[in-house]
Amino acid sequence: MIFEGIEFPTPPPYKIKMIEYTNLPSLEERRQVLREAGYNVFNIPSEKIYIDLLTDSGTSAMSDLQWSALMRGDEAYASAKSFFHLKDAIQEIMGFNYVIPTHQGRAAEYLMFRALDLKPNEYALSNQFFDTTRANVEVLGATAVDLVNEDAYDVTKEVPFKGNIDLQKVEAFLSEHHERVKIIVLTITNNSGGGQPVSMENIRKLGELAHEFKVPYFLDAARFAENAYFIKMRENGYQDKTIKEIAREMFSYADGVLVSAKKDGLVNIGGFIALNDKDLYWKIRQLMVVTEGFPTYGGLAGRDLEALAQGLKEVLDERYLQSRVEQVAFLGKLLDKNGVPLLKPFGGHGIYLDGLRFVPHIPREQWPSQAVVCAIYEHSAIRTVEIGSLIFAKKDANGVWQWPKLDFIRLAIPRRVYTLDHMLYIAQSISDLYKQRENIKGLRMTFEPPVLRHFNALFEPVT
Ligand SMILES: Cc1ncc(COP(=O)(O)O)c(C=O)c1O
Numbered sequence: 001m002i003f004e005g006i007e008f009p010t011p012p013p014y015k016i017k018m019i020e021y022t023n024l025p026s027l028e029e030r031r032q033v034l035r036e037a038g039y040n041v042f043n044i045p046s047e048k049i050y051i052d053l054l055t056d057s058g059t060s061a062m063s064d065l066q067w068s069a070l071m072r073g074d075e076a077y078a079s080a081k082s083f084f085h086l087k088d089a090i091q092e093i094m095g096f097n098y099v100i101p102t103h104q105g106r107a108a109e110y111l112m113f114r115a116l117d118l119k120p121n122e123y124a125l126s127n128q129f130f131d132t133t134r135a136n137v138e139v140l141g142a143t144a145v146d147l148v149n150e151d152a153y154d155v156t157k158e159v160p161f162k163g164n165i166d167l168q169k170v171e172a173f174l175s176e177h178h179e180r181v182k183i184i185v186l187t188i189t190n191n192s193g194g195g196q197p198v199s200m201e202n203i204r205k206l207g208e209l210a211h212e213f214k215v216p217y218f219l220d221a222a223r224f225a226e227n228a229y230f231i232k233m234r235e236n237g238y239q240d241k242t243i244k245e246i247a248r249e250m251f252s253y254a255d256g257v258l259v260s261a262k263k264d265g266l267v268n269i270g271g272f273i274a275l276n277d278k279d280l281y282w283k284i285r286q287l288m289v290v291t292e293g294f295p296t297y298g299g300l301a302g303r304d305l306e307a308l309a310q311g312l313k314e315v316l317d318e319r320y321l322q323s324r325v326e327q328v329a330f331l332g333k334l335l336d337k338n339g340v341p342l343l344k345p346f347g348g349h350g351i352y353l354d355g356l357r358f359v360p361h362i363p364r365e366q367w368p369s370q371a372v373v374c375a376i377y378e379h380s381a382i383r384t385v386e387i388g389s390l391i392f393a394k395k396d397a398n399g400v401w402q403w404p405k406l407d408f409i410r411l412a413i414p415r416r417v418y419t420l421d422h423m424l425y426i427a428q429s430i431s432d433l434y435k436q437r438e439n440i441k442g443l444r445m446t447f448e449p450p451v452l453r454h455f456n457a458l459f460e461p462v463t
Contacts, residue, residue: 006333009326013319014416017064023381024050030378038458039374039443041383050381051422052414056349057222058104058262058269059414062307066266069310073303078294082302082309086272089309093244093316094221094251096274098281102292103299105222105260105271106132111292112258112273115283116182116216118142123177126185126220127165128152128192131391133185133220133258135452142182147173152193153405155354158345160234161199163190163227170209178213185258187220188227188250192387194408195223195347197230200238200249207253216277217253222260224250226348229321243316263349266311266415270304320416324348327423328413334427340434343408350412353430355388358409359440364389366442366462369407374459375440376409380429385410390454 025033025048037043046052052059074080087099102108113136118124120141127148129137137144147169151159165186174181186206188198203219210217221227228246232238238246251257256275261267275281285295292299300308314320325348332346341357355369362368369388376384388407396402411426433440447458 006330006337009330009420010319010323012323012327012416013317014063022050023047025381027378030381034374034378038446039370039461040454040457040459041373041377041385042455044377044383048381049377049383051418051426052383053350053411053426054383054385056263056412056414057260058267059417060262060266060268060311061414061416062266062268062311063314063416065314066307066310069306070303073301073306075302077297079296080302080305082305083296086305086309089312090272090274093247093312094257094274095248096251096256097276098274098278100273100281100284100288100295101298101300101305102271102273102288104262104269105220105258106136107292107299108258108260108271108273109133109136111284111288112183112218113137113140113142114287115280118182121180123173123181124183124185125170125173125181125215127163127187127198128190129185130187130191130220131452131454133187139451145173146192148190148193152190152196155341155343155357155406160197160230160345161202162196162345163188163193163198164202165198165206167202167205167209170206174209174213174215178215181213181215184210184215184217185220186217186254187222189223189230189348191223191349192392193406194343194352195226195349196345197227197234197348199235200231200246201235203250204253210255216280217255218275219251219254219257220259221251221257222263223348224257224259225264225315225321226325229318229325230348232318233325243318243321247316261308261311263415264312264315265308266315267304267308270300270308272298324413324415327420330420331411331413331423331427334423335430338427338431338434340430350410352387352408352410353384355386355407355409358434359437359442361438362440362442364393364403364407365401366444367459368442369409370459371440371443372409374443375433376430379433380425382426382429385412386454390457 118140134144261270341354343352370386392404442462443459449456
C-alpha cells in the first residue's frame with residue numbers, strides 16, 4: 001500500500017487504560033455469517049466483527065472521568081442532582097432556557113414533531129434530514145424537504161462547507177408555503193451528505209430567514225463540536241476563537257436543538273432537546289411522560305446524565321477534535337492514494353466511499369453500495385454501512401424506484417476507539433478489495449420493510 005507523502009495525524013491527547021478483545025473470523029466463517037445475516041450487516045453478531053465502522057453513534061470510548069462520573073449518578077426518580085448537572089453543562093455551551101433529556105436522538109425528534117403537531121400537507125425543511133428525522137416527519141404524514149446546496153451532490157467537488165443549506169431555495173420555499181412550514185432543522189454536520197460541515201454564515205443567515213417567516217429553527221446538533229472545529233479551521237474570523245465560543249455563537253442563532261448525545265456527547269446512550277420557547281417546552285413535558293418518563297430523566301438513568309455532562313465538557317477539547325478529524329482524513333488520504341473512489345472533502349466522522357464508482361457494473365436495482373458493504377465484510381471482517389439507495393430510494397406512484405443522487409458506503413469512525421494501525425488495516429483491506437471489484441456481485445432484496453428499510457431488509461446475492 002502506498003502512503004508515502006501523507007502526513008501523519010496529530011496524536012490524541014489521551015492514552016489507553018483498558019482494552020476489549022476482538023475476533024477475526026476466518027473467510028469461511030465470514031461467508032456463513034453473511035448468509036445467515038441475510039446480507040444485512042445489522043444482523044451480524046458483533047463478536048464476528050474485527051473492526052466495527054457501522055456507526056460513530058453510541059460507540060465512543062468513555063474517559064476515566066466519565067466512568068467515575070457514573071458513580072455520582074443520582075437515581076432519584078424526579079429532579080435528581082444529575083439532571084441539574086447535565087442542564088448546567090448544556091446551558092453553559094448552548095445557552096437555551098429549557099433542557100429535556102431523552103433516551104436518544106430520535107426520541108427528541110419524535111417529541112418535537114408531535115409537539116409541533118405536524119400534519120399531512122405540512123412541511124419540515126432541512127439541509128438534509130437524517131433517516132430517523134425524516135421518518136419522524138413522514139410517519140405524521142408531513143413532508144420532509146432537503147434543500148442542501150447543489151455542490152453537496154457533486155462527490156468530488158472540494159468546497160469547505162458542503163453541508164450548507166441553499167438559502168435562496170429556502171427563501172423561495174418559505175415565500176410560497178411559509179404558513180405550512182412547521183420547522184426548519186439544520187443538520188450540523190450533515191451526516192447524510194458525508195459528515196460535511198455548515199458554515200457560521202449559513203447558520204446565521206438561515207436563522208434570519210426563519211425568524212423573518214416566523215418558523216421555528218432548530219439545529220440537529222449531534223456533531224456540533226466537529227462542526228465548530230471545521231468552522232475554526234475553514235471560516236475567516238474564527239481561527240482565534242475557542243471551540244466553546246464558536247459553539248455558543250452557532251447556538252445563538254437557533255431557537256433550540258435536537259441532539260443525539262451518542263456522537264459528540266461521547267456517551268453510549270442519550271439525547272436531549274434544549275430550547276427557549278416556554279409553551280413548546282410544556283407541550284413536550286406533557287407528551288414525554290407517556291413514552292420517555294419524567295422530564296428530568298427522559299428514559300435515562302441518573303448515571304447516564306452524569307456521563308453525558310462530563311462528555312460534553314471533554315468534546316470541546318481542541319486537541320481531541322484535531323486528532324479525531326485528522327485521523328479520519330488520514331484514512332481518507334490513504335484510500336484516495338490507492339484510487340478508491342470517495343467523497344471529498346473528507347467528513348468529520350467518517351469516510352464515504354462512492355458506491356456508484358466502486359462497482360459501476362452493478363445496476364441500481366441490485367443495491368451496489370450494499371453489495372460493497374457485504375464484500376468489505378467478507379474480505380476483511382470490517383463492518384461498514386450503506387448510506388444511499390437502501391435508505392433513501394422511494395417508489396413513485398407506478399412502483400418505479402426513484403434513486404437518490406448519492407450512494408455511499410460509510411466508514412464511520414467511533415470516537416477514541418481505534419488507533420492508527422487500525423486505519424492502516426482498513427485502508428489496506430479496502431484498497432485490496434477495490435483491485436478485485438469486478439468480482440463483487442449485486443444483491444436482490446428478499447424482504448422489504450415499509451419504514452426505515454435498511455435496518456430490517458434482507459437480501460441474497462444475484463447469481
Ligand atoms: C444527524 C443525526 N440526527 C439524528 C440521529 C438519530 O440519533 P439516535 O440514533 O440517537 O436516535 C442521528 C443518528 O445517527 C444522526 O446522525
